[in-house]
Amino acid sequence: MFVRWENLTADADRQRRLPGYRDPAVVRTFDAPEALDINFYEVRARSVLNRVPDKSMVPFRWTVNPYRGCTHGCRFCFSRPTHKFLDLNPGRDFDHEIVVKVNAPEVLRAELSRRSWKREHVAMGTNTDPYQWVEGRYRLMRGIWEALRDTRTPCSVLTRSPLLLRDLDLLRDIARHTEVSANFSVPTIEEKTWRATEPHSPNPRARLEAVGELNRAGIPTGILIAPLMPGVNDQPEQVERILELAAENGAVGASGIALHLRGEVREIFFDWLRSQRPDLLERYERLYRRGAYAPNSERRRLAELVGSRVDRPPSRMRGRPTGPDFSRRDGGTPTTPAEAPQAQETLF
Numbered sequence: 001m002f003v004r005w006e007n008l009t010a011d012a013d014r015q016r017r018l019p020g021y022r023d024p025a026v027v028r029t030f031d032a033p034e035a036l037d038i039n040f041y042e043v044r045a046r047s048v049l050n051r052v053p054d055k056s057m058v059p060f061r062w063t064v065n066p067y068r069g070c071t072h073g074c075r076f077c078f079s080r081p082t083h084k085f086l087d088l089n090p091g092r093d094f095d096h097e098i099v100v101k102v103n104a105p106e107v108l109r110a111e112l113s114r115r116s117w118k119r120e121h122v123a124m125g126t127n128t129d130p131y132q133w134v135e136g137r138y139r140l141m142r143g144i145w146e147a148l149r150d151t152r153t154p155c156s157v158l159t160r161s162p163l164l165l166r167d168l169d170l171l172r173d174i175a176r177h178t179e180v181s182a183n184f185s186v187p188t189i190e191e192k193t194w195r196a197t198e199p200h201s202p203n204p205r206a207r208l209e210a211v212g213e214l215n216r217a218g219i220p221t222g223i224l225i226a227p228l229m230p231g232v233n234d235q236p237e238q239v240e241r242i243l244e245l246a247a248e249n250g251a252v253g254a255s256g257i258a259l260h261l262r263g264e265v266r267e268i269f270f271d272w273l274r275s276q277r278p279d280l281l282e283r284y285e286r287l288y289r290r291g292a293y294a295p296n297s298e299r300r301r302l303a304e305l306v307g308s309r310v311d312r313p314p315s316r317m318r319g320r321p322t323g324p325d326f327s328r329r330d331g332g333t334p335t336t337p338a339e340a341p342q343a344q345e346t347l348f
Contacts, residue, residue: 018043018086018099025099034133034200038071038096045101049111049122060123060156064108066140068099070128072160072201075272076227079127081263090264095200098134105143112151119178122148125158133200136163145170154179158224160186160201162210171219181252182221184211188233189242196276197232205245212249222246226257228302230287230294231280239305256306258299262292 014027018041025041050063069083073095080090088097101107111117124130130141145167148155155174157164164182174180184207188194194204207223214221223246228234239256246254261269266288273281287294294302 016041020085022046030137034071038098040134041097041099042102043099044103045107047111048101048104048107058123058126060121060126062120062122063126064104064122064124064130064144065127066101066104066130066138066144067128067132067134068101069094069097071095071098071133072129072198074198074201076197076229076259076261076265076269077128078260078262078265080265080268082127084264091268098132100134100138101140102138104140105147108144109147109150112147112153117151117153119151119153121179122153122155123158124155129159129161130157131159131161131163135161141167142170145174148180149174149177152177156181156183158183158185160184160198160204160207162202162206165210165213168214168217168219171214172217175218180219182214182219183224184208184221185224185226186242186246187226187228188238189245190233190238193233197229197272208242208245208249211246211251215250215252220252222251222253222255224255224257225306226255227259228256228305229259230298230302231283232277234302234305236305243306254306256303258294258302260292260294261288266292 015024016027017024021043023044025043028040028042029035029038030040048064048066050065052058052061052063054061068086069088070077070079077094080094083090083094083097086097086099088094124141124144130144135141147153149170155178159182171180171182186204186207187197189204189208194201211221211223223242225239225242228239233239243254259269270281270284273284287298293299
């Protein structure tokens with residue numbers, strides 16, 4: 001894999017061993033405003049095609065995640081606890097210590113070229129965003145899409161970034177041979193809420209514009225309003241406006257997912273509430289007093305907030321998203337990979 005470093009200042013003098021990787025990781029930093037105080041650990045993965053346990057409730061069996069950790073800084077990210085497997089903490093380290101699997105495209109191509117591979121659906125963006133800032137430097141997704149295209153493997157991606165449009169040519173190539181789809185996570189379009197809850201992610205309105213570009217190019221693309229956080233982004237008028245913009249951009253559908261707070265994410269989110277929304281602290285203590293999930297009644301309310309608005313005329317909203325949309329197989333409340341705790345450590 002050849003990586004270009006034009007106009008970058010990089011420090012590759014340090015090394016560190018990370019659990020789960022045979023060789024020491026090269027620690028690189030970039031002289032760019034978006035990457036200040038962030039370390040990028042270049043590792044060589046032995047495998048990148050991950051099987052999701054059958055008992056998991058997600059509607060796909062295979063995932064690919066070229067990065068671990070994420071610079072979006074979302075306070076609610078369910079993937080934060082996975083950093084513990086690297087002897088890193090799920091808080092600041094998750095945002096500032098990013099693992100880059102520099103050989104991911106080559107390894108994936110070898111795995112998909114095996115005679116035993118049955119061309120099952122592969123989902124991307126199930127753990128951390130494959131189009132976070134660093135993808136603009138390493139461009140790993142280009143090689144990953146090429147491997148999926150050349151082996152005619154059906155696939156999908158979930159992202160918060162319109163950087164996905166960079167690879168539209170490859171998505172079109174894949175669509176000529178097999179199924180490919182995309183979903184954009186758009187929890188809010190209200191600027192104050194966006195900047196407070198996911199401070200380093202791309203503008204949500206740019207994500208909705210990307211939904212339009214992809215659908216016009218023939219790539220079925222929907223949205224995920226997730227997570228829905230009581231008192232933060234669940235105002236009906238805000239959700240309605242997101243859905244209106246999604247429909248205007250030809251979204252193939254929408255799903256809503258209630259916030260869940262598993263493991264260390266609970267304390268990270270509660271710390272955010274204490275500093276940013278102390279008025280909601282008592283409400284969340286009540287809603288999540290029994291564990292990671294809000295009561296069923298609250299989860300249904302949040303799901304219906306989106307679901308009751310999905311059934312629009314074909315000219316506005318064409319059903320639910322094509323490909324994995326993280327809905328439960330049993331038709332219950334929409335979910336995410338992390339709702340299967342035994343599967344979580346396998347989703348990277």
